[in-house]
Amino acid sequence: MAVRTSGSAVPMFLLSSLAVVGAAAALATCSGRAGGHKSAGPQAAADLNSGELVADTIVVDFQDGTTKATYDELEKGWGIDLEFNSVEGTQDGITIGRVDPARREALLEKIRQDPRVERAEALVRVHADFVPNDPQFKAQWNLQLIGMPDAWEVSAGEGVTVAVIDTGIAYEDAGEFRTVPDLKGARFVQGYDFVNDDEHANDDHGHGTHVAGTIAQVTHNGEGVAGIAYKATLMPIKVLDANGSGTSADVADGIRFAADHGAKVMNLSLGGGARSQVMADAVAYARKKGVLVVCAAGNGGRGVVEFPAAYPGALAVSAVGPTGELASYSSWGKELDIAAPGGDKRLRGREEDGILQNTIAPGNPGRSVYAWFNGTSMATPHVAGVAALLFAAGASTPEEVEQALFAGADHARSGEWSERLGHGVLNAKGALQALGATPGGSGWWKRLASLLLAIALWLVTRMSLPRMFRAGFKPGAGFIGALLLSAMGLFFLPWLGLGSVPGLSALSKPATEWGNWLLGSGNWLFSSAALPILLAMIGLRRGMARGALAGFSIGLAAVLLVKAFTGAGVAWLSSSVLAAIFLALNAFMALLMARAVMHSAGRGER
């Protein structure tokens, strides 16, 4: 090989190690910040607007444990009818009541005189910064449970394709089929109908449309309900017939189709049957291509996770009801990863405890209904939707998305995994915080860490080459441009509306992600020092290109080190420790590569 690594490698290695330690400390600081969302009560309050006064209602906070009989007696003297604000009232003594706005202040003053009253004030209505105007959003307890209003401040899933592998979606007006009103205007890409073998994956059941609605119902459109990743793109894949059943072969085909056509997330709200190696291979194939495969754990109400959720590479989801407890019908078990709202209509005998979305009427694909469904199929799209938010917010691999989902889940702070809830109950806001995504700044800390590390590595390399400048190497525009390009990517492409163009979107990310759309995430070619070495071998280390090659190599080394310290995966390396070692070694090789190129420049080689 023509690459020369003259000069002592030992001092450089030591200095590099110091840089690595420094970077690790910086990353640990970032991670620490990201992991702290559970104790963020005040933070949650800060996310709310200051609120508006409700003129005709007051809130009276009695001493804890005050009984209804006690305040009923007091009411008579005050001329007001108070009631506990919620079931918590018997414990915390908080009541509310209607008043004439004209005498509100005088009445409050009078109430405050009673020693049993801790606080009395006008009621203030608070709301999150973004509240969709969909009229039935209030009924979507499930979205509140996973912290959606706050999460929308960060991401709505733009540029991410989610495949719904199900009974189809009511997404087009064709023949007897009609787009349901609350999916009009949603983003769709071409899918496929594996039941009827055509390109029109219309829904003749209703299940798939309901699932799709949870993921990407058109939101803030003054119609119906909201969806989690409402700016994501849906890919309808029909593998289940009008009865809601299908074959393992069609499901496997559907998974491979979605993986080959740009899906980053796939939702499989289906399962059962015996283990199928064909389907297991399809799940592994999708995962290798960088797709997160989200599957329903099953509705058996027993400690067995059904297939495909139980296959390696699948993310298994159990269901909780409005109380956050595991629903009685939900399957659970050793392969379980996370829990999400699936509804539980049996618990209190209430329809409203299901999940409300827009779908088609049973047996009539042309008629729209808003229906409350419950099942692990309903829990699964919550996770798929939040996964889309995470990809849109800067996550680049399914491993990264999984880590954020698990770290952000409620109850996750205890660090305990359980067979019933996995890593905990899904929390969209927590997951985004765990990723380090903030409003307007999603995923940027990794890019910033890569850039700072690249500068540190360049300085280290420069220090090990004291005669470099005397010999004529000057870091010009090519060097700086290539360093920025490899460390940060063409980050401005999404701002130009080019963030979802296949291939081009990959270039908006650091160099290690460029090959994902062709070779899958974590592929060895782009997760190693192979690229700069290949470029050097074809002659780019000479002439004008060598500065760019040196800058590219240093930027790549920085990104590889950041990946190593953030637990990113490498295809074919099942162990995260081995992956970290692989990435760190390749970072070192990329650095040696840069040093050799700069050194040859310093020696005046042409």
Next chain:
Amino acid sequence: MKLKGTIRREDLEGGYIVLLAEDGQRYLLGGATKALRHEGLKVELEGEIDPGGVSIGNTGEPLFRVKKANKL
């Protein structure tokens, strides 16, 4: 194979039907089930168990693909 039993409507997943067979085994149903939507319907079904079958029911119970159904 033939199965005799009673149709049950489950409230999960927007609703699906199962057969509670005379031997006590429950079967998820696929195939020709259009006429089998009524709770409590007594039927005799002709068809096959599909070991590779998947469904929205997703209970782990066997999926019986109905070819012919007779009301009893």
